[in-house]
Amino acid sequence: xxxxxxxxxxxxxxxxxxxxxxxxxxxxxxxxxxxxxxxxxxxxxxxxxxxxxxxxxxxxxxxxxxxxxxxxxxxxxxxxxxxxxxxxxxxxxxxxxxxxxxxxxxxxxxxxxxxxxxxxxxxxxxxxxxxxxxxxxxxxxxxxxxxxxxxxxxxxxxxxxxxxxxxxxxxxxxxxxxxxxxxxxxxxxxxxxxxxxxxxxxxxxxxxxxxxxxxxxxxxxxxxxxxxxxxxxxxxxxxxxxxxxxxxxxxxxxxxxxxxxxxxxxxxxxxxxxxxxxxxxxxxxxxxxxxxxxxxxxxxxxxxxxxxxxxxxxxxxxxxxxxxxxxxxxxxxxxxxxxxxxxxxxxxxxxxxxxxx
Numbered sequence: 512x513x514x515x516x517x518x519x520x521x522x523x524x525x526x527x528x529x530x531x532x533x534x535x536x537x538x539x540x541x542x543x544x545x546x547x548x549x550x551x552x553x554x555x556x557x558x559x560x561x562x563x564x565x566x567x568x569x570x571x572x573x574x575x576x577x578x579x580x581x582x583x584x585x586x587x588x589x590x591x592x593x594x595x596x597x598x599x600x601x602x603x604x605x606x607x608x609x610x611x612x613x614x615x616x617x618x619x620x621x622x623x624x625x626x627x628x629x630x631x632x633x634x635x636x637x638x639x640x641x642x643x644x645x646x647x648x649x650x651x652x653x654x655x656x657x658x659x660x661x662x663x664x665x666x667x668x669x670x671x672x673x674x675x676x677x678x679x680x681x682x683x684x685x686x687x688x689x690x691x692x693x694x695x696x697x698x699x700x701x702x703x704x705x706x707x708x709x710x711x712x713x714x715x716x717x718x719x720x721x722x723x724x725x726x727x728x729x730x731x732x733x734x735x736x737x738x739x740x741x742x743x744x745x746x747x748x749x750x751x752x753x754x755x756x757x758x759x760x761x762x763x764x765x766x767x768x769x770x771x772x773x774x775x776x777x778x779x780x781x782x783x784x785x786x787x788x789x790x791x792x793x794x795x796x797x798x799x800x801x802x803x804x805x806x807x808x809x810x811x812x813x814x815x816x817x818x819x820x821x822x823x824x825x826x827x828x829x830x831x832x833x834x835x836x837x838x839x840x841x842x843x844x845x846x847x848x849x850x851x852x853x854x855x856x857x858x859x860x861x862x863x864x865x866x867x868x
Contacts, residue, residue, distance in 0.1 A: 514543050516642035518550035518633050520658035521579040521593050522571070527657035535655055546642050547653035550633050551581045551593055551612075557630040557637035558611045559586020566590075568605055570598075570614035570622065571632075578614035579660065580605070587644075592697065594732040595660040598622070602734055654701050660732065693778060695785050698740035698752060700728060705749045706742065713768050716829070727754060727765070739789045743769070743778055753782035755789050755798075762790035762842070764800035783816060791842045798842060801835040803828055813838050 517534035520527045531547075538545035551569045558567065563586065570580040573595050582591045582605060598606070598614075598621040606621050613631040615622040630637070645652065698706070703724045711718045731738040737758065743751035750770040756763045764786055769778050790798045801824060802809045810820075818838035827835035 512541055512543055514546055514642070514646070515541075516546045516548055516638055517655055518553055518638055519547040519653050519656060520550055521573070521595060521660045522550055522658075523574065527659070531655055531657055538655075545655045546646075547655045548638055548642060548645075549581075549589070549593060549653060549658065550638075551579065552589060553633045553638040553641055554612055554630055555581075555583045555586050555589070556641040557634045558626070560637065560640075561629050563609065563611065563626065563629055565609070567609040567611060567626075568615065568622070570610055570612045570618075572614045572617050573660075578612075578618065580612075580614065582608070592699070592732060593658065593660060594734075596733045600734050605734075656701060658700065660700075660729075692745050693743045693750060693773070693776075693781075694745075695741050695743055695781060698728065698731075698742045698754075700725075702742050702749060702752075703728070706752050709749065709752070709768060709770060713771075719766070727756075730756075737793075738765075739786070741782065741785050743773075743782060751778050751782055753786055755786040757790070757793045757795055760794070760796045762786075762793065762795040762798035764798065780812060783812075787816065787840075787842060795842055798840050800838055801827060802838060804834045804836045810836065810838070813840075816840060 515534050515538050517531055519531060534545050537543075551571065554569045554571070555567075558569070566582070566584055568580055568582050570578040573579045577595050577597050579593060579595050580601070581589050581593045584590050598618040601621065607623050609624045609626055610622040611626050611629045611631065615625045616627050616631055619625045642652070644650070703721060706724065707718070707721060727738055728740060730736065731740055738754065738756050740752065740754040742749045750773045751768060753767040754765040756765050764783075767779055767782050767786070769782070787798065798818075799821075800813065800818065802813065804823070817840040819840065820836055821839045822837040824835040824837060826832045
């Protein structure tokens with residue numbers, strides 16, 4: 512025995528907990544690694560083995576009249592993050608695609624091309640074969656932690672305060688050229704832990720809570736998603752993150768933060784560019800953010816991206832009772848400052864956080 516594979520969901524709480532704890536216990540007892548895989552990926556792989564080709568959707572029963580689902584280009588290539596939604600709220604394009612899984616079969620009135628002859632549930636054998644293939648080809652695995660997707664029912668979540676933004680440090684390299692080992696990717700649920708550590712380091716007085724991050728990521732998934740969060744990843748871990756909210760055609764920069772070791776590399780500008788591309792994709796008419804009135808370097812960066820001052824929020828940043836300058840820009844097809852040299856602060860949180868650097 513050289514390793515153990517476990518489906519980490521999405522799925523019901525009890526089933527995931529029992530399965531993952533069992534796998535972790537075996538791994539500890541045998542001193543072998545435990546590899547997590549998305550359960551939907553395992554069903555997709557089994558469907559491919561059974562002969563399904565081309566694009567399709569995997570949907571499993573999430574109970575509460577919802578389905579866990581994801582879209583695939585083929586049996587090995589997932590196109591979307593796993594999501595949980597009511598079937599009736601799925602885009603018609605998704606519901607009309609070939610679909611497999613118990614969720615698709617259960618809601619065959621919505622999923623119009625259900626392939627019921629294909630596997631509807633996770634096969635342990637297919638999951639093991641998929642893991643073996645990934646090990647041979649150097650594919651990625653998930654942590655052996657449950658992929659719930661839903662927020663905990665009993666958890667009290669912090670309320671999003673109006674108009675946050677966070678950007679810290681100094682940015683001197685053109686478009687992040689000083690940090691070539693950093694890639695920007697979607698923020699996922701398992702990133703919340705390391706992001707919280709960085710959040711508390713940069714904003715010790717009023718860091719965002721775990722509940723608030725869970726809430727924001729929950730709004731970044733599904734057919735009605737109105738958030739997008741990204742992280743800056745290096746081989747050693749996460750060194751930055753950023754998020755955008757979209758409400759009624761207005762984009763609001765929620766947060767941009769960069770590890771102090773990467774100040775001066777242009778990473779803040781890269782993260783902002785990614786948010787502005789998101790705003791364009793959401794067809795935002797405008798994008799707003801707040802910045803400390805005494806942070807002139809950050810203001811110069813934002814001006815290069817097309818932001819202009821439109822107002823003041825008195826005493827917005829605490830402690831210190833520092834005013835926030837509200838800035839606004841109209842998105843273009845490409846962020847105008849994406850290739851500009853930047854010398855602004857890399858992290859400043861618009862929930863009342865102080866600036867860094």
